[in-house]
Each structure stands twice: as C-alpha cells, then as structure tokens.
Amino acid sequence: MSLTPEQVQQVAHLARLELKPEKTTLYAQQLSNILAMVDQLTAVDTAGVMPMAHPLELTQRLRADVVSEPNRREAYQAHAPAVDAGLFLVPKVIE
Amino acid sequence: MNLHQLSLTAMAEGLAARKFSSRELTQHYLDRIAQYDKQLNSYVTLTAHAALDAADVADTRRTKGEVGGLLAGIPIAQKDIFCTEGVRTACGSKMLDRFVAPYSATIIDKLHRDAGMVMLGKLNMDEFAMGSSNETSFYGPVKNPWDVTRVPGGSSGGSVAAVAAGLAPVATATDTGGSIRQPAAFTNLTGIKPTYGRVSRYGMIAFASSLDQAGVVARSTEDAALILQAMSGFDPLDSTSIERPVDDLVGGLGKSIKGLKIGLPKEYFADGMSAGVRSCVEAAIAQLKALGAVVSEISLPNAPLSVPTYYVVAPAEASSNLARMDGVRFGHRSQEARNLEELYKKSRGEGFGPEVQRRIMIGTYVLSHGYYDAYYLQAQKVRNLIYQDFKRAYEAVDVILAPTTTDVAFKFGDKSDDPVAMYLNDIYTIAANLAGIPAMSLPCGFSDGLPVGFQLMGNYFDEARLLNVAHQYQQATDFHNQSPKEFL
Numbered sequence: 001m002s003l004t005p006e007q008v009q010q011v012a013h014l015a016r017l018e019l020k021p022e023k024t025t026l027y028a029q030q031l032s033n034i035l036a037m038v039d040q041l042t043a044v045d046t047a048g049v050m051p052m053a054h055p056l057e058l059t060q061r062l063r064a065d066v067v068s069e070p071n072r073r074e075a076y077q078a079h080a081p082a083v084d085a086g087l088f089l090v091p092k093v094i095e
Numbered sequence: 096m097n098l099h100q101l102s103l104t105a106m107a108e109g110l111a112a113r114k115f116s117s118r119e120l121t122q123h124y125l126d127r128i129a130q131y132d133k134q135l136n137s138y139v140t141l142t143a144h145a146a147l148d149a150a151d152v153a154d155t156r157r158t159k160g161e162v163g164g165l166l167a168g169i170p171i172a173q174k175d176i177f178c179t180e181g182v183r184t185a186c187g188s189k190m191l192d193r194f195v196a197p198y199s200a201t202i203i204d205k206l207h208r209d210a211g212m213v214m215l216g217k218l219n220m221d222e223f224a225m226g227s228s229n230e231t232s233f234y235g236p237v238k239n240p241w242d243v244t245r246v247p248g249g250s251s252g253g254s255v256a257a258v259a260a261g262l263a264p265v266a267t268a269t270d271t272g273g274s275i276r277q278p279a280a281f282t283n284l285t286g287i288k289p290t291y292g293r294v295s296r297y298g299m300i301a302f303a304s305s306l307d308q309a310g311v312v313a314r315s316t317e318d319a320a321l322i323l324q325a326m327s328g329f330d331p332l333d334s335t336s337i338e339r340p341v342d343d344l345v346g347g348l349g350k351s352i353k354g355l356k357i358g359l360p361k362e363y364f365a366d367g368m369s370a371g372v373r374s375c376v377e378a379a380i381a382q383l384k385a386l387g388a389v390v391s392e393i394s395l396p397n398a399p400l401s402v403p404t405y406y407v408v409a410p411a412e413a414s415s416n417l418a419r420m421d422g423v424r425f426g427h428r429s430q431e432a433r434n435l436e437e438l439y440k441k442s443r444g445e446g447f448g449p450e451v452q453r454r455i456m457i458g459t460y461v462l463s464h465g466y467y468d469a470y471y472l473q474a475q476k477v478r479n480l481i482y483q484d485f486k487r488a489y490e491a492v493d494v495i496l497a498p499t500t501t502d503v504a505f506k507f508g509d510k511s512d513d514p515v516a517m518y519l520n521d522i523y524t525i526a527a528n529l530a531g532i533p534a535m536s537l538p539c540g541f542s543d544g545l546p547v548g549f550q551l552m553g554n555y556f557d558e559a560r561l562l563n564v565a566h567q568y569q570q571a572t573d574f575h576n577q578s579p580k581e582f583l
Contacts, residue, residue: 008456015414015459016421016436017452018444027453033515034457038403041473044480051475052482054305054335055291055531056555061334075197081428088423091434 002032098123099261100578103318106264107165110157117150117157117168121213124170128215128262131582134243137256139175139234140183140217146170149213156211166325167211172263174254175217176224177309178298179203186300187222187232187250190426190446200298201330202267202309210325215263219253222448223417224274224302226250227520230511231450239281240579241545245504248278254312255282260582265313265322269299271306272405273499273524276536279312280499280548283538283577285319285565286312290556291531292337294323295330303412304335306405306528315575316537316565320344323558339556347559348566353387355564358492360395363523369502371542376498376549379539379568383496386567393492395484400477401525402518407461407474408529413451414458420446453514482530485552494564495552497523499536503545523550533558537565538574546574 003011005024008031012019019027073086082089098120101109109115125143132138153168178184178196180203185191199207206212221231229237229252237252239245240260247256251268254275258266259282268275270288279286287310294309301307309326313319324344330336359380368376384390422428422442429441447455461470488495501522510517527534532555536548553561569575 003460011456011460011463012452013440014463015455016418016439016443017447017455018437018440019452020444023449027456030453030514031456031460033513034406034453034518035460037515037518038406038461038470038474041400041403041407041477042469044397044400044473044477046473046476046480049476049479051472052479053475055482056337058292058335058337061338063331072197076424078197079193079195079425081422081425090423091432091438093435 003028003035099127099264102315103166103169103264103321106169110168117153117213118147120168121146121150121170121215124215124263131260132262135238135240135256135260135262136235137219137237137253137260137262138172138216139185139219139253142182142214142216146213146215149207153211153213163211166321168213170213170215170264171206171322172215172218172254172257172266173203174220174251174267174269176220176269176300177203177267178300179214179217182217184217184300185233186224187220187234188446188448188451189233190420192233192427194425198298201295201332202326203298206325218257218266221250221252222451223300223413224250224269224271225413225450225454227273227277227517228505228511229253230507231448233448236507239504240582241282242504245506245545246281248281248504250274251278251312255279255284255286258284258312258314259579261578265311265318267309267326268312269307269309270528271302271409272528273521275310275312276499276524276534276548276550277521279536281504281546283546283575284312284314285316285535285537285575286310287319287323287535287558287562288527288533289323289327289558290337290533292335293533293556293558294326295333295336297330297332301416303409304416305412306409308528316562316569317345317348320348320562342556342559344559344562347563350563351387352383352564352567355388355494356492357383357388357390358393358488358495359390360398360488360495360497361392362395362398363497367501367522368498369542372498372500372502372547375540375542375547379549380496382571383564383568386571391492393488393495395488395526397477397480397484398526401481401529402522404474404477404481404529405525406457406518407470408478410454410458411462411471412458414455414462417451417455422446450514478529481526485530485532489554493560497550497552499523499548499550503542503547527552531555533561535561535565537568540574
C-alpha cells in the first residue's frame with residue numbers, strides 16, 4: 001500500500017496534525033515504505049486465530065466505586081497554557 | 096578504586112562503614128557530570144541541589160543510627176519519561192519542554208521516597224521513546240561514550256551513556272521494543288526489561304501501553320537485580336500491574352546453572368548479524384555450556400514477523416495515547432491558532448518532531464475505517480502467533496538466548512533518513528515485548544573495539560532465573576567490567 005501526499009494530508013487531518021505542505025511528499029514516501037514493510041502481514045494465515053488482547057490473559061481488575069483521589073485542580077492547572085477561574089481556556093468555538 | 100567504579104553493594108558497604116558519605120558520593124557524580132556531560136549530552140535536567148539535600152538526609156539518618164535500606168544514599172538518574180513531582184518531565188519532546196510534573200511515577204516514589212536513593216537528574220531519550228538512536232530527542236542526540244561519533248542506541252540513550260561513562264551508578268530505562276536492551280548492548284551495560292506488568296507504569300509517560308515496561312540499565316547483573324527488586328511489585332494505580340509477590344532477585348543470584356536448558360532460536364541465528372556480533376555471541380554460548388548449560392536449537396517460526404507486527408500495534412497505541420497532547424490542558428500551545436481545530440493541529444504540528452508525527456500517522460491510518468481489519472486486527476492475530484511460539488518454546492527450554500543487535504553501534508546519520516532501516520535495528524528485541532516476556536541484554540565482547548551484547552529471554556515472571564544465569568556468566572567473564580577509556 002502506498003500513500004499519496006493527498007492521503008497523507010487526510011491522515012494528518014484525522015490525527016489533528018498540521019503538516020507543512022513541503023513535507024508531505026517526503027512523509028508520503030516514508031509512510032509508504034513503512035506500510036510496504038508492514039504489508040508482509042497480509043500473507044500470514046490467521047484463520048481461526050484470536051487477536052491478542054493481553055499476554056497474561058488477565059481480566060480487568062475492579063475497585064470499589066469510592067473517591068480515591070484528592071481534588072488537586074490547582075496543581076493540575078498550574079502548567080496549563082491558559083486557565084481562568086478553574087477552567088481551561090481555548091479559542092472561541094461558537095461565533 | 097574510584098567511587099564511580101564501585102558496585103552498588105560496595106557503595107552501600109562504603110556508606111555503612113563511613114568510608115564516604117552520601118554527600119561525597121553524590122558530589123563525586125555531580126563533578127563528573129560537570130566535567131564530562133558536555134561531550135555526551137546524557138542529562139537534560141540536573142537536580143543537583145535536591146540531590147545534595149537528599150544525600151544529607153540519608154547521611155543524617157545514618158548518623159542517628161536509623162537503618163535505611165541497602166540503597167539509601169546511593170545516587171541514581173531517571174529517564175525523563177518518568178514523572179517527577181516538581182521537576183520538569185519532558186520525555187525528549189518540545190511538546191513537554193515546560194511540563195513540570197504535578198505528581199511522581201510509582202517507581203520514582205519507590206526508589207526515592209521508599210528506598211532513599213538520591214536522584215541526580217533526568218536523562219535524555221528519543222522523543223516519547225520513539226527511536227533507536229537517540230537522534231529524535233528535542234534536546235539533541237546523546238553520544239556513545241565508547242565512540243562519540245556513534246549513537247548510544249535508543250530510546251534509553253541518556254540512561255546508558257550516563258551509566259557507561261560513570262555519570263551515574265545506575266539508571267532507570269524503559270523498553271517498548273528494545274529501548275533498554277539495544278542501548279545496553281551498544282554501551283557494554285546490563286539491561287533488563289521485566290515481564291509486562293511486573294513494574295508499575297503509573298506516571299511513566301505512555302507510548303504503547305500494551306508493550307511499555309520499565310526496567311534498569313546497570314554495570315552488572317547484581318546492580319540491575321538490586322534496582323529491579325526495589326522497582327517491582329503490584330501497584331493499584333496501574334490497571335495492568337500484576338498482583339503477585341516479587342521473587343528474591345538478589346538472593347536468587349549464585350545458583351549453579353548446571354543442567355539449565357537454553358534454546359537458540361534458529362530464526363535469530365540466520366543471516367542478518369555481523370560476523371563480529373556472531374563470534375561474540377557464539378563465544379557466550381560456549382561459556383554458558385562450560386558452566387553446565389545444555390544448549391539446543393529451537394524454532395520461533397513467527398518471530399521474523401515481529402517488526403511488521405510491532406509497527407502496526409505500537410503506532411496504533413501511540414496515536415491514541417498521544418491524542419492527549421492537544422495544547423489545551425498541558426504541553427506546548429501554538430500561538431498562531433485562530434480556532435479550536437487550528438489549536439489542536441498547530442500545537443501538535445509544532446510540538447511533535449518528525450518521527451513522532453510519522454508514528455501518529457501510521458497509527459491513525461491502521462486504525463482508520465477500512466484499514467482496521469487488514470492492519471490492526473491482523474497484527475493482533477499475528478501477535479498471538481508470536482506469543483504461542485514462546486509458550487511452546489518454554490515447554491522445552493528454560494531460557495532463550497539470542498543476539499541483542501545485528502551489529503555494533505552505528506554512526507550518527509547512518510539510518511536517520513530511512514525509518515524502515517532504523518526500525519530493523521530492533522529485529523531481535525521486539526518479540527519479547529509483543530509476548531510480554533522478560534528479557535535482558537548483557538555484554539559478551541567487543542567487535543572493532545565496540546561493545547557487543549547478547550540477549551536472554553525468560554518465561555513469564557522468571558526474572559530471578561534470567562538474572563541468575565546472567566550473574567553466573569558475569570562471574571566467569573570480565574567484559575562487563577570494561578569501561579570506555581575516555582571516561583575512566
């Protein structure tokens with residue numbers, strides 16, 4: 001499978017990554033090479049094989065539904081790019 | 096003998112006997128870092144004041160007769176992937192260049208708060224642990240102390256360079272596809288990645304959560320065992336942590352390996368490794384036979400599919416894990432954004448380097464509509480086949496032995512323009528991560544003056560046995576005691 005620069009831009013959009021237009025050709029070539037390497041998987045017969053979820057076949061551990069974390073909002077917001085009155089600020093979403 | 100050539104046990108004995116204080120020991124390393132690290136770039140953050148304060152605490156406690164653990168007062172350096180409260184934790188990325196962690200990883204608490212070790216600083220690494228050469232770090236590449244024109248390996252490049260050059264007695268590291276073992280092999284160190292779930296991942300910045308595992312790089316197996324013992328154990332804060340007691344790793348060293356069954360997977364000994372690596376690894380096999388091990392050929396037929404499987408599974412998980420870096424709650428925020436979508440896109444476009452961007456895009460692609468079954472689901476099925484190979488192998492043998500790398504450390508720039516060539520570096524190490532088994536690399540000689548390592552892979556939770564085999568080998572050999580001449 002090889003990717004065109006346009007497909008790379010589409011994948012970058014899905015990943016919310018802005019790529020400089022001059023980089024997409026190189027990325028298209030590199031990503032195509034990676035996918036070509038990965039493509040050998042398609043030849044493997046995996047009929048009847050379950051996809052692996054976890055190497056140790058564990059089940060998810062549950063805990064009691066009680067408060068276990070103290071409120072540390074101020075500490076967690078101290079390094080945020082922009083906050084006001086305990087809220088994270090982003091550019092205006094609704095005009 | 097210089098302080099930085101002592102084993103951790105000898106350091107502990109020296110501290111206990113008051114031959115030197117923790118402050119003197121800590122200052123010795125800080126002096127060496129000041130003297131040598133400009134050449135190596137192994138540290139990204141030094142915590143000198145806090146280190147000396149912690150050393151004083153250890154010394155005061157000792158003077159008062161409070162008995163600390165064996166590791167109390169001994170310095171260590173931390174890979175900059177582990178959150179350290181109040182200290183910048185950048186993970187090799189511009190994205191987190193100004194991120195001061197608001198809490199500490201469990202292993203940080205275990206090593207410092209519980210064991211009383213002294214943190215010297217935070218170590219350079221490939222960006223978000225994605226790389227095999229330390230060339231993807233936002234903070235610049237780390238140099239290999241054995242030859243500063245060569246890479247130290249990655250992603251734990253800072254960890255190995257610091258320990259190999261005597262700028263830290265020991266260091267933590269992490270391994271998602273070989274990031275402990277490959278750099279350990281390139282720098283003549285002993286590195287172990289334990290069983291998936293053995294060491295808590297809480298506070299360790301996630302790359303590929305089903306593969307990531309923390310471990311240690313050290314100058315000997317005994318040192319590695321001491322630190323791994325202190326790091327290991329169940330942690331309710333990590334949902335994949337295993338609720339199971341930790342074996343006595345240090346006490347388990349010293350058993351004879353007579354009759355130990357070692358398997359050599361023929362797929363790992365086919366063409367692919369250099370003649371220098373082959374002869375060192377073959378000499379290691381002969382040495383283990385001389386110690387009484389019984390060696391036989393085995394087959395891991397699906398192991399050659401490890402690299403393609405990994406480059407679906409790991410990027411898929413990375414694309415999901417790194418979605419949290421969006422310029423809103425922490426990390427880099429673009430100043431150019433006019434709306435919310437631009438804020439996400441520009442912050443991520445500016446904050447992530449090219450290798451991270453490539454992996455996010457591969458991951459996004461293989462998880463996207465129409466490609467999920469062909470790539471992601473198929474890779475998880477092949478991963479199961481790789482896992483079954485190991486399960487079958489361990490019915491017949493105790494330990495699997497293989498080379499760690501195809502060749503010695505390469506030169507800067509040799510592979511950085513060709514992602515696939517870089518990925519193939521990890522051809523021997525990735526399978527252990529996919530299966531979740533413990534694996535380690537240890538020194539077995541030199542090729543053209545550069546270190547060569549070999550790999551031991553164990554069954555689940557068999558760290559004690561792996562370490563004992565490695566220790567027995569190191570009792571009979573001297574390779575691990577060699578240090579790079581420029582940094583004695």
